[in-house]
Amino acid sequence: MTVNEKMVGSINVRIDRTASHGEVSFSMARRHWDSGMCTEALVAVIEAGRHEPWLELLYRTTDRRNLASQRVMEKAGMERDRDFRSSRTRGGQPVEEARYTISLKE
Secondary structure, three states: OEEOOEEOEEEEEEEEOOOOEEEEEEEEOHHHOOOOHHHHHHHHHHHHHOOOOOOOEEEEEEEOOOHHHHHHHHHOOOEEEEEEEEEEEEOOEEEEEEEEEEEOOO
């Protein structure tokens, strides 16, 4: 994602063809939060995924405290389908995560 030809964010999909799903990741420079760019990019990735016949599902996990990321996923049509305690830690404590998914074959 760029503003005035400067990179301010990114979105990526890691594909697992054997499982027919993709894991989405995105990030945005703090000064561009609330600009709608992440939501717009995620919607574009979801729409592109709908044209891949073998791709059935996209998902993303996030720290449950990351409300901004959760809002982006919800605005893009993803639904929270499970909460879990991650193997990742922050400050010596396990991170509580939320997983969001969207089916591409409806």
